[in-house]
Amino acid sequence: MHRYFLVLLFLCLGLPGLVRAQQPDSLPPIRNIELGDVEIAPSAVDTKGWLLLDKDIQIELGGAVENLYNFKFDKAERQFRSLRRRYPNHPMPYFLLGLSTCWKIMPSNFQNKQYDKLMLAYLDTAIVHGERLYDQDNKNYEASFFLAAAYGFEARLHAERKNWRKATLNSKYALDYLDKSKEANGLSADFLFGQGLINYYAVWISENYPLLRPVLLFFPKGNRQLGMQQLRTVARNGFYTSTEAKFFLMRLLYTEEKNPKASLQVARELANSYPDNAYFQRYYALVCYNQGDFVECQRVSRQILEKLNKGMPGYESISGRYASFFLGYIAQFMEHNPTAAQDYYQRSIVFAETTGETESGFYLLANAYLARMAAKEGDKKTARSYYQVLHESAERRSELFREAQAYLKASRGK
16 A cells, blocks of 8 residues: 555455355445546546645655555654644544554454454544535545545455455445546546456456356446556556555466566565565565575565564564565575474464464475475474374365375374
8 A cells, every 4th residue: 555545445355355255145236337447537626625635735644654554653643643633524634544553454464353443443533524524515526535445444344354244335335435536537546546446356256256246237347457557557657546556466466467577576666665564575575485586585584584573563473474484495495404494484383373374375385394304304203293284284185185194194103
């Protein structure tokens, strides 16, 4: 996320949460919205008083937003609270505080629940003030903008907590306000961000979750290629949502478009721009690992563990699991140092068990590599121990399960 308004984060964050529910019959009707590649230049929109387009506010908060994404939350929130003192009845400061709180949860893949109430309180307040502005003037597209974003963030959180009805209703409200705010598209490239996401994900959901296709009749038709094009436009030209567009481009290019080389370019830019953002750092390490850039992967992974040991914000067990596994792999296969490799793999296993992620690929591979090393050294007891874990945790149809099963059977009674 780059600047303060992650317009419609529900499109890629809230909706996948809803998708996981696989309950198309429980969704309420959602307005059919037409979203094309049309930038509508408002001919008679009164933007007086809009903080969103206020250049002085942009200059003032630019550093605060950079601090937010670099996980300097205290510094960022001091400026957001200063804005709240001057504009207590505007949704912007409350949304920014909610956004900051959301990023405190993000590195844990939303496992951390300690900030839920605070995040919802900030977003609820943003919604109250946004709806008041909208009720006063239904052409206040700034209000629609914040309402769409705030409802979207709430949808995401409720989806992660499996509060499906709340997530669904908030997604519906976010879509409605997206429809209203599109009239201001011509004011800024940032307004294309929400359209880019919905264009991409409407197609993505249809392709990956066929059971939800009846629900998509109520959604925009979508255009996957256009969605990517719009996200690239925002990444290049946006002010508030530039980094957020890059964030999603990084993930989409890697996981959906199967273009890790392009993803690596975006990941490197984000990691260099925000060196203390734990999420960006571990994703960059991941793409480096998969692209065979082990020198850079090692450098970043070591920094991740150093920052985790220092207790820096956002550096926790998930980041530790990634970094430890990468360092173990590099020690084993690049540096031929089995002792160091075993230590890192064991640390990766502990991190995974701390968060209950014992079906993750890194956890399974760490156990597999440790089992193989023990077997090679003739330590059958240790090898059987790791293979037993692998046998219990791996998918039964996987190669790792069959490997563990074969070893345990062959070594039984020996």
